[in-house]
Amino acid sequence: MLNNLIKTGLFFFISLTSALVCAQTKTASTGNWNAAATWSPSGVPGDNEVILIPAGVNVTVPGSDHTMNNTILIIEGTLVMESTCGVCPNYGSLTFTGPDSGVIMEAGGQMQDGTAFGGDTHFISVDGETFWSGDNCSSNCGDVEGNYTAPEASSWPVGLSNPLPIELIEFTASVSAGSVEIIWKTAIEINNESFTIQRSNDALNWTGIATIDGAGNSINENSYFFIDKHPLPGLSYYRLTQTDYDGTIEYFEPARVNNEQIGVLDTYPNPANNILNIIASNDLSNAYILVRDRSGQLLSVPINTSIHEAQLDVSELAVGVYLLEVVFEGQAVRKRFIKQ
Structure with missing residues (x-):
């Protein structure tokens, strides 16, 4: 949900979460807010929508009131709050x-x-x-009165204490041909620098295994x-984290996979320079791990x-070519590896 209002400097930001899965996006061309033709798709903005005024576009709100529920307005261009006459009692409002509502103003x-x-x-x-x-507001006034241009220092307000800038539609992890395929989709990204995929065998202790660039700002x-x-054998968990441009991190619910491979032993990288990693379906903490040279001599x-x-550590x-031998409860699994 969009909550935890954060005021920054002269303007404002409402934090985004994954609530607007079914939201429709309306993009403006220069024109009157009340004209259906101003918007694509056609129609005056309403409830449960994401409204974008792109850079270079001027949209004028005439002297009438507009109320929208669970709607986000993103201003990259110019929004003109107009009046239909100089002596009208009401000069128009949004x-x-x-x-799930918010207003975001880009630099x-x-x-x-x-x-x-x-x-x-x-x-x-x-x-x-x-x-x-x-101008000339005497009560119920905003932090900003009259004309305002968002600063050019950054694309979005800085100093956010709790931004939740993406709408996550889907996150799945599934086993395929001995690997784990991870797929996720977003509908909205605000100030999104990157995603990190984390992996765990107990859903408590997590290790980052990949970082993927985000889309920045996107609707x-x-x-x-x-x-x-190189997935873990047996039951494991994958989690998506998102990092904002200011370093704020958001965590999402993990996905669980079951990679049942009894007796499977995998090594990487192979060839190896300094470190040879081993992944096994059995408990390695109770196994004997041996390395032999081509003559069969045991090495330390x-x-x-x-x-x-x-x-x-194979750096020395x-x-x-060497033989790796892992003994589980009296049964040995062997694999060759190359030191380069």
């Missing part, structure tokens, strides 16, 4: 209600007070709070894909072992 975006009179009924509010009001659907070619190699993973071995 009211966004509901926990260079402009708010213009199109009337010389302004007044207390000339405003923009989100979920009961007024943020912008026209289009984006699809992402990653293959874990430093080993760091956990439950299903181990790292062999001479270049050549």
